Amino acid sequence: MTRYVMVVDLGRCTGCQTCTAACKHANGTPPGVQWRRVLDIETGVFPNVRRTFVPVSCMHCGSPPCLDVCPTGATYQRDDGRVAINYDVCIGCAYCAVACPYQQRFKVQHAQFAYGEQPTAAEERQFDPAKLGVSTKCTFCSDRIDRARETGQVPGIDPDVTPACVNSCIGSALHFGDRDDPKSNVSTLLRENRHFRMHEELGTDPGIYYLTEKDG
């Protein structure tokens, strides 16, 4: 089996938001919709303070709460673990949006562009009316991953078939690959580093792992 996951090395993330910009560029999300963003969390009391940058997006959960609640079957899980949405079936009830404990579902009712009513050339090219009035979210750049089956390239290794955010990361904080392949880049990282997954206690089996420090 294949289970595509993302591994985020929190020690390497600089909070530059390049992944956020790359995602918007690749997917043409409207203003206010960020399929990926980087949280900036300050903790502690002076002088013992820490600042942590935490990239978040759809976690492509192994047990997705959004999938169970979807009344239409628009949300489905692919055999490689990715959670996807069929925009032609979704009714836009937003049940998935309130079921997602990561706040990673978005719904936009009307077309919105960055500079008023007229889209920029890039926005015009990427505008998809099928995404209006329905739920949307990060797809792990599914068009790229799907291409790997045709070309024989490896997602997470070959940039052509790797999510845009991972390709863009300037600090090599983001990694993508098959968790079920013991030789994959992500399996190696998970073996060698301490890690956690967000809100794991909710039983979602999230597909984004956060590294905190080297093991041992």
Next chain:
Amino acid sequence: MVVPNSSRIAPWRQTYWDWRAAGNFIFGGTGTGTLIYAAVVPGAPPVLGPLGAAFVLCGLLCVWFEIGRPWRALNVFRRPRSSWMSREALIAPWLIATGMLALVPRLAELRVLAGVLALAYLYCQARMLNAARGIPAWRHPRAVPLMVVTGLAEGAGVGVLVGTLAPPAIVAAAWLAWPLAGLIALRIAAVVAYRGGLQRDGAPQRLLRELSREAPKRLIVDACALVAALAQFVWPRGTVPIDVAAVLAVAAGWWWKHTIVVRLSYNQGFALPLTPVRGAGVSGPGARPGW
């Protein structure tokens, strides 16, 4: 101490489900409660069947106005094996049909079937809210009995009002006060248990603050409803006390459901079990802003 450095890290109130979604729970709960009342109370006015069905229909209309693609609404039936929304939708047409047809004298016995379907529908609604794992106030297990019991109390309120105000008035108002008072008391207990459960199990601070601010107001209305229902026993000649109790029972239920669906709907926010090593050193303590 945790200081969120940018907005939207600590839980914030979701905006996807607004008053229209609350309307489904409000009218759906009252409608199903009314149908259950009509099924179990001997001599209940036949008009309660269509009235309950109309309430349910109003609730569904509210949702229809909320969904992003209303002309695809029939897709809602497609996943009953896991979605409580699909299950609710599958019951709805049968519930509305039996509720309406129960008005026909020859088909009066349909009110029993309508009552059974209404109970199933009400349970689906409660579980539907509870299945939203992203909202701590909804996913708490004690939200389910609260939603069910408030629907029953509202239905009893409507049933009593129609029974005492619509001719021929039911003279045994004192008898009707018992179930109404019992359901109001149950709702008070469910609210107290729900609030206690959220405080004990942990919830976003803003949610708990909002609940602490809002719960007493609603509990006062419920307490007034209970006192009015009990006053019926010392006012046997008229129906004013029980009518007041019924109005308050319905009003408090609607107020509660609007509060739960719209105002207490803070999401999960984000959390870090550990903060990472940056350069050298060891991992630091985690952070859960807003909890």
